[in-house]
Amino acid sequence: MTSKNQILFEKSQQLIPGGVNSPVRAFRSVGGTPIFFKKGLGSKLWDVDGKEYIDYINSWGPMIVGHAHPEVIEAVQAVAANSLSFGAPTGLELEMAETINKLVPSMEQIRLVSSGTEATMSAIRVARGFTGRSKLVKFEGCYHGHADSLLVKAGSGLLTFGEPDSAGVPAEVAANTLTLPYNDVEQLEALFKQSGEELACVIVEPVVGNMNLVKPKEAFLKALRELCTQYGVVLIFDEVMTGFRVHLGGAQALYGIKPDMTTLGKVIGGGLPVGAFGGRKDIMSGLAPLGKVYQAGTLSGNPVAVTAGLKTLELIQAPDFHKNLAAQTKKLVDGLVGAAQKAGVTFSGQSVGGMFGLYFSEACPTSFDEVMASDKTVFNTFFHSMLESGIYLGPSAFEAGFVSAAHTKEDIVATIAAAEKAFQKILSDK
């Protein structure tokens, strides 16, 4: 019998390229059919055929208080009744700016946008306007949304001009993007020594969540801060994923490093489209209408989206919210690592706050090259076995996982039990 899911996917592929509205949703890397969902509640999801899952994607991060949290839904319903959009300022945007500034004080001035991509794209324009320089530095394996200048592949070595990672990105645009390996202080110092005065900004995921999870070496973040200060380069922390998730104050609070600018997304909208960028007042005052850097948005600061975000940010300020989230996430990872050890499967895992990384390698990776070296075939077996047991993980060996405050002890126990089964399947396939 053909499932509803299969029918939807087949029809979607006729009208939507690949059947999905964002490539990460397709199961290209693991094979099989993407799951179409119709309902979520707390830590659980239900697909169109009625199968239940424990969700470790959490919409890629935003659903930190769980799906359909009654207070978030109620707030959204109430504000929606006052009109969905004005295209004019509202008090809600001020409330959001005040909340961001309180939780992430390095963001002295803030502008709201509608996605993480818009936030990073705009932050870079502001940094270029402020410094009058064109070049930017990013790191291999870090994702900063799909703006042209950020879709650049890792160049093979120091000072290699960027090559576009995507068709449609002109080489002239990519040429202004320099890429370096993550966590490599030596190459960073060498690049600054050679071209520091030409750099407008460095953009970095302070904990990487887009090549699976990679933790920063503290010396790396420290060197970034010192070099940017020394050469007058704007340091941008892309906290679209880590913001409000690894710590209430983001990775910058966790590691005690103050960037010049920060970008936010995901959790800040609680599941609706909100992004933000902000930072030093002298930099942000370059933005129109005050300054000469243009940036705009018809739906920026949308009242319904901002309300979902504000309510989410209110809920995560409950006492010990992040402490409990981090403990729950660690319990999951420790359980999975323990089960793998018992089964004799090569596996490692780690977490930062409510984010986790699972790897089919001896040790947790610290760079893109190490992430690429993990066993993808084994991951695919693991992924499909988990999915069959009702555990919904990111459909690629290069995605981080997310735990929400709604995940219970029972969810963790069920997940570890499913993993035991998956590890046996891996062994029997060998």
Ligand SMILES: *Cc1c(COP(=O)(O)O)cnc(C)c1O
């Ligand atoms: C998700 C993500 C983005 C892009 O955000 P969108 O809302 O998908 O445009 C940018 N940077 C990081 C670090 C992200 O994780």
